[in-house]
Amino acid sequence: MTLEQSGEQSGEKSAAAPVLKLDGLALWLVERGMQGLPLGEQIAGFCQRVFDSGFPMKRVSVGMYTLHPRYGSHTFVWRPGDDTVEHIPRERAVVGHDIYLKSPVHYLRSRGLRTLRRRLDGGDTEEFILFGELRAEGFVDYAAFLVPYDLGQAEAIGKAADTVGAPTNPDRALDGIFFSCATDHPEGFDDGQLDQVAQMLPYLALSAKSRLTYDVASTVLETYLGRDAGRRVLTGQIERGSAEAIRAVIWFSDLRGFTKLTDSLPRDELIATLDDYLEAMAGPVQNNGGQILKFMGDGLLATFDLTGRDEAAVCGEALRAAAELRRAFPVFNEVRRQEGKPIMDVGLALHLGEVLYGNIGASERLDFTVVGPAVNEASRIQTLCRPLERSILISSTFKEAADEGNAAADSGGLISLGFHALRGVREPQELFTLDG
Numbered sequence: 001m002t003l004e005q006s007g008e009q010s011g012e013k014s015a016a017a018p019v020l021k022l023d024g025l026a027l028w029l030v031e032r033g034m035q036g037l038p039l040g041e042q043i044a045g046f047c048q049r050v051f052d053s054g055f056p057m058k059r060v061s062v063g064m065y066t067l068h069p070r071y072g073s074h075t076f077v078w079r080p081g082d083d084t085v086e087h088i089p090r091e092r093a094v095v096g097h098d099i100y101l102k103s104p105v106h107y108l109r110s111r112g113l114r115t116l117r118r119r120l121d122g123g124d125t126e127e128f129i130l131f132g133e134l135r136a137e138g139f140v141d142y143a144a145f146l147v148p149y150d151l152g153q154a155e156a157i158g159k160a161a162d163t164v165g166a167p168t169n170p171d172r173a174l175d176g177i178f179f180s181c182a183t184d185h186p187e188g189f190d191d192g193q194l195d196q197v198a199q200m201l202p203y204l205a206l207s208a209k210s211r212l213t214y215d216v217a218s219t220v221l222e223t224y225l226g227r228d229a230g231r232r233v234l235t236g237q238i239e240r241g242s243a244e245a246i247r248a249v250i251w252f253s254d255l256r257g258f259t260k261l262t263d264s265l266p267r268d269e270l271i272a273t274l275d276d277y278l279e280a281m282a283g284p285v286q287n288n289g290g291q292i293l294k295f296m297g298d299g300l301l302a303t304f305d306l307t308g309r310d311e312a313a314v315c316g317e318a319l320r321a322a323a324e325l326r327r328a329f330p331v332f333n334e335v336r337r338q339e340g341k342p343i344m345d346v347g348l349a350l351h352l353g354e355v356l357y358g359n360i361g362a363s364e365r366l367d368f369t370v371v372g373p374a375v376n377e378a379s380r381i382q383t384l385c386r387p388l389e390r391s392i393l394i395s396s397t398f399k400e401a402a403d404e405g406n407a408a409a410d411s412g413g414l415i416s417l418g419f420h421a422l423r424g425v426r427e428p429q430e431l432f433t434l435d436g
Helices: 025-035 038-052 090-094 104-111 129-136 151-164 191-225 226-234 258-262 267-287 309-339 374-384 394-405 409-410
Strands: 059-065 069-080 086-091 116-119 141-148 177-185 244-254 291-296 300-304 345-362 367-372 390-397 414-420 429-434
Touching: 025 038, 025 191, 025 394, 038 069, 059 191, 086 374, 090 414, 104 116, 104 141, 104 177, 104 226, 104 345, 141 191, 141 390, 177 191, 177 291, 191 226, 191 258, 226 291, 244 267, 244 309, 244 374, 267 291, 267 300, 267 309, 291 367, 309 345, 309 394, 309 429, 345 394, 374 390, 374 429, 390 394, 394 429
Parallel strands: 345 390
Antiparallel strands: 059 069, 059 177, 069 086, 116 141, 141 177, 244 300, 244 345, 291 300, 345 367, 390 429, 414 429
């Protein structure tokens, strides 16, 4: 892959520079890819070896797209003398901003091109926003390469751009890695050396893709299953029926008033409202060490694992989460009220008991969750929030464990609401709530 073959070129040619000694670099990259070395380490190792071979790059940027609910891409920036690379996760929203639309990577991707070369000490340095920054740092030559994972896709995008004579739809993304380098060497990059580096980039892309695939899988599993459940599935715990008995604090919360809103709100507003409220419910759990296992319509099931931990301490974490929820929800609702948005209340049950934690479901459609009488009891307790006019209800089993370490003291203590019958439970149960 050369500049002459697949992209744009600028700058005057000078006397040929020495050939770079890159023997063994391709094998090094393949081996690191098979090992699953973190992306930052792979890129830092590659850049250092290329620089040590005599290539005068003083700034390197490597970017790649990813599958993440918040971030759309990763960018790694390397400079000589740094032991590590700077990792910059990019928000998905940045795709529509000028910083992206006036960038070399967008220029290449939207046109189906694979290389770009520009002198920075002359010509149009305003072509891309980045070029002003590079010029201010004293860089004089810039080269960029797009290495697609799918050559057929790259060719299709390039033909589409040629057909209409204009950039293609930026949403039709070219998947691969973006590599750019800049130098302050007065004569810029030597074409022959630059071509040598370009020939190493498919190995870098392959190595990076190996690790990126693992990272994407981890992110997807954590996003949809929860942190611990995702880790277990990724390490091979996917056999149906494989479950273990654990003791856990069970957090079962539900929104009150959502059913009424489903009949009155437009679809998009309904989804946005639900997302906002689920975020408000999830925050306290995640801030205090809990794991969200699933969202069930307008409800949330989470656990605080007791395995190998002091039960009173874990109960304290769950109570701090409950107290945080109780403090935050009225403020959250007041802001929405002032904005003219619909509001809802929340009901939360905290219980403690033994649950089965693992794979449950059909042979080809499994769920990694918790089941058992304790989960059912937590659900039954939560349904009493409305008739008892309380936002938080706590079981006597939970209270007993919390009392052993005075865990409720930090949250203001617990007060009894008396004994109440739970559907499907033989004996009435004493329920508690946070004092105040």
